Amino acid sequence: MTSEEHIFTTGPDPIPHDAPAAPSAVARPDTTAEIDVTAVEQKLSDPGSTQSFPAIAPERIDTESTYDAGTSTSLMWGARSDVGCVRTHNEDSYLVQSPLFCVCDGMGGHAAGEVASSIAVETIAKLAPQEADPARLAAAVEAANAAVIEAADNGLGKPGMGCTATVxxxxxxxxxxxxxxDSRAYLLHEGTLIRVTHDHSYVEELVDAGEITADEARIHPNRSVITRALGSDPAMHADHFQLNIEEGDRLILCSDGLSSMIPDAEIEAVATQSPTAQLCTDNLVDAALAAGGGDNVTVVVVDVVDDGRMRDLVRRRRRNLLVGLAGIVVALVAACCIGAFIIMNSLFLGVYDGRVAIYTGVPESFLGIDLYRLYDETAISIGDLPADTQNRLQEGIGQSSMDEARATLSSYREQIAADRTRAEENAAAIEGSTTDTANDTDEPQAQDAATNAEGGDA
Incomplete structure (x- = not known):
């Protein structure tokens, strides 16, 4: 993207970035295009560099992760920006704040494009979420748009300056x-390069309409007409979405200084043949320069990797999980064994076919399975026992040993025998009482009969 060629729209018609701003009714020092370049350069930590924005607050991220190349437990990245073979200054800025990455391509000419891209990167770094939330990430980009517009209104940079943003x-x-x-994001997955962003440009609309091909768009005379950018419209909105990635995937963020110089097929070839993220970054930038380097070239490459520490961590966690599961299994097995031992060595008296019986186990069921079995039957009918004893036998009367169980059965037999003896004695007593009563009744009748006989003789 160049300060001389790139155009983005602020209204119905595209306006060249380097066109002079329309004079206002009352010229004010803070709104005219006459700016103090020295002051602007002092405000920027390194004019024209790719990191021309204030350092990120140390509490925001680990300072080591802001280097242009580095690695974490799951990511490896490389970044590079080059002024190119034609331009005299670099308007691109990029952000490497793992796991946050960004490329911004400035527009507006010297001391403007780089101001816009620097402000955008700084704002995104401060406001980006701490998670992969595309809506909140888009909100940070939209806040950067407001910051670029406000900076231009306050005399920093130039009116009409702007930039792209791919985060x-x-x-x-x-x-x-x-x-x-029109900066881009590519994803290299299993050797295939996929462009995951859609350019907000005039030629992209022609490609979508089928009027030109993607290769024709790269050399189209209006390829620099941008239809959406930061700094152009306060109501600007950012495209945002979420994708699933895997270990081995490679993410490429780039300004159009790469995509406008070499086709996607060549980007894919370079990306698949480069073993590391930094080598891929260097090879892509070198390829763009070899093709003419007509614009600033900025590339950020991020590899989804496993550097060994994550694998060790996962292995330790898996081992700990397996040890924990094994401990649980052992505890369950031990509990089952103890329970089975207790059940097998438990006794209780119950009822079988209307008679008292001895059971091993406990008078319970688990998941429809009886936890007891019949050990021995007896001839003792529960009908011969007291009602309270019958109810207890129905529920099961626990016994501490077989000797206790047999002693209890003996006591039942003795009780039944005693009850029968008592019943027999009661029955005999009742029968004897009935006989005596009958004898007493027969004696007066005999006396009456004798008296009657004597009277007859007389």
């Missing part, structure tokens, strides 16, 4: 993307 946040297997403009 990625990687969390585990989730990739969140927020995007505005």
């Amino acid at each position: 990625a946040y990687i969390e585990g297997t989730s990739l969140a993307i927020a995007h505005v403009g």
Whole structure:
């Protein structure tokens, strides 16, 4: 993207970035195009560099993760920006704040494009979420748009300055993307390069309409007309979405200084043949320069990797999980064995076919399975026992040993025998009482009969 060629729309008609701003009714020092370049350069930590924004607060991230190349437990990245072979200054900025990555391509000319891209990167770094949330990532980009507009209103940079923004946040297997403009995000998955962003440009609309091909769009005379960018419209919105990624995937963020110089097929070839993220970054930038380097070239490459520490951590966690599960299994087996031992060595008296019986186990069931079995039957009918004893036998009367069980059965027999003896004695007593009563009744009748006989003789 160049300050001389790139155009983005702020209304119905595209406006060249380097066109002079329309004079206002009352010229004010803070709104005219006459700016103090020295002051602007002092405000920027390194004019024209790719990291021309204030350092990220140390409490925000680990400072080591802001280097242009590095690695974490799951990511490896490389970043590079080059002024190119034609331009005299670099308007691109990029952000490497793992797992947050961003490329911004500035527009507006010297001391403007780089201001816009730097402000955008700084704002996104401060406001980006701490998770792969595409909606909140888009909100950070939209806040950067407001910051660029406000900076121009306050005399920093130039009126009409702007930039693109392609932002990625990687969390585990989730990739969140927020995007505005014609910078791009590619995903290399299993050797196949996929462009995951859609350019907000005039030629992209022609490609979508089928009027030109993607290769024709790269050399189209209006390829620099941008239909959406930061700094152009306060109501600008960012595209945002989320993708699933896997170990071995490679993410490529780039300004159009790469995509406008070499076709996607060549980007794919370079990306598949480069073993590391930094080598891939260097090879892509070198390829763009070899093709002419007509614009600033900025590339950020992020590999989803496993550097060994994550594998060790996963292995330890898996081992701990297996040890824990094994402990649980052992405890359950031990509990089952103890329970089975207790059940097999338990006794109780119950009822079988209307008679008292001896059972091993406990008078319970588990999942429809009886935890007892019949050990021995007796001839003792529960009908010969007291009602309370019958109810207890129906529920099961626990016994501490077989001797106790047999002693209890003996006591039942003795009780039944005593009850029968008592019943027989009662029956005999009742029968004897009946006989005596009958004898007493027969004696007066005999006396009456004798008296009657004597009277007859007389």
